[in-house]
Amino acid sequence: MGEIEHFVNPEDKSHPNFSSVASKELVLFGREDQLGTGKTKTISVGDAVSTGIVNNETLAYFMARTQLFMEKIGMDPARLRFRQHLTTEMAHYACDCWDLEIKSSYGWIECVGHADRACYDLDVHGKATKTPMVATLKLDEAKEIEIAKLKFDRKSLGKTFKADQRVVSGALESLAENWADFEPIASALETDGKATVDGFEITQGMVTWKKTTKKVHEIKFTPSVIEPSFGMGRILYSLLEHCFYQRDADEQRCVMRFKPAVAPQKCAVLPLSSSDELNAVIDEIAADLLESDLATRVDKSSTTLGRKYARADEVGVPFAITVDFETLKDGTVTLRERDSTVQIRLPKSDVTRLIFDFVHGRDTWEEVTKKYPVVEVKTED
Structure with missing residues (x-):
């Protein structure tokens, strides 16, 4: 909660x-x-x-x-x-x-x-702790407000309420600071001869009052x-349901459509094959992403690239970087977006900044596809 x-x-x-x-x-x-x-x-x-x-x-x-x-x-x-x-x-x-x-x-x-x-909440807390829970509003100019000026019959209060005499008089004085608050008490005393204040029954002879005004430079109130x-828990569960779908209605191709900002892992880094040369680049890119606090999923398994993509999709990873043999020649990699499965080719040195911008809402996939060439890809297996 x-x-x-x-x-x-x-x-x-x-x-x-x-x-x-x-x-x-x-x-x-x-x-x-x-x-x-x-x-x-x-x-x-x-x-x-x-x-x-x-x-x-x-x-x-x-x-x-x-x-x-x-x-x-x-x-x-x-x-x-x-x-x-x-x-x-x-x-x-x-x-x-x-x-x-x-x-x-x-x-x-x-x-x-x-x-x-x-x-x-604050009224109950104030009464329980006997501490006024009030805020103060400072006024730019003095303001005239209506109040009640009280006069107590201390003998009658003391006889009736004994040790609680000050509690009762304090409650009445607090109400008297604003005529609108005190008026219901005044009406009850005039009409019925008695009124209840904070659980205490006040009778007409215990207090007299006069409606008057005074200038104030601040107003106190209970917020x-x-x-x-x-x-x-309910929000998290609902998010999981709202993000789940099956690609092309295929039960074997489940996807979690997590936004980059909330996805537990922001990017997958995948080699086209398990060669030492490609794995070395994988480790370099993954380290750079982690250095920027971007949680990364590395999959060096021997399964097909399509299966690696599917594994990442199942846990909601929004982007996947693929290191292939072109990377060894010109230092470029492909970047795949999970939901569209569209891929672009870009220098590996641009990847970390781009993923960081996606996560923080500074760039969108639509805009990025206008800056980098889109790669023609066969249907993913």
Whole structure:
């Protein structure tokens, strides 16, 4: 499990980088659609927030970033959707919750939860530790806010609450810092003659108040928590399913379509034959790749080159370098891309830089085939 705890002002849940993902389209399965048509809808993140489908920018921002991450590691976008929790599923304190679900052979599986948990976590922690879990927002200019000015009947508080007298008065004073927070207490005392604060029953005679204003240069608040929670095992399993396919529907030719960035081994280095001269070049190229932290698979076995390619494909190696007799003449090698099986010929001195650029997203196979000659290859055995 991996989690992000992102704290925001409950009065302002905008995100500074929201514009960078606002146009990203997501497949959403909102609660109204679940109870109605049963169909999903594809909508941009910006529109989802502006129409109120997703509660706020920060929650939507992390949903979009999760989608982008899944696409980057190789998930099939057609098998991704975000399902909103029904009101009967959500915790009583939550503002909004969306699960990224990934479709696998087991159906739609929840893999990443995105929850706006409001201020609940920090409120509970603060009460348990008797430590205020508050953040401070510095204001550029002083601001006038409405507060409640309290006057306690200490004798009545002490008689009723004894050692807890300060806890009760402290809780009331904390609420009085913002009239909007104190107003429900004031209304209950005026209407019912009593109110409950942090589990303590306050009666009308224990406190009097006056609504007033004061100028502040900072505002203290208990942050809301936006929590994306990743199920690593489910994500990894789903990635394995999404990357698996059989070449030409041949059960004997299985391939794992791992992106270069996530493939455990980035490149295979293969000799055309097992001669000492070719193996020496193999060792040289493999050492150079490893020097650049590029995990490498070397296969010097006596099996056919086609079988060596198939072995590499089965474990998801995205590229394969082949050293042949042309290499001994002019220092060039062939480089094969796993999914297209297209090969190019290039100087062996270019290989490490090229593989490094592929892994880090600085170059693409499509662009590289325009720079180097494509090799005509017979059907792989």
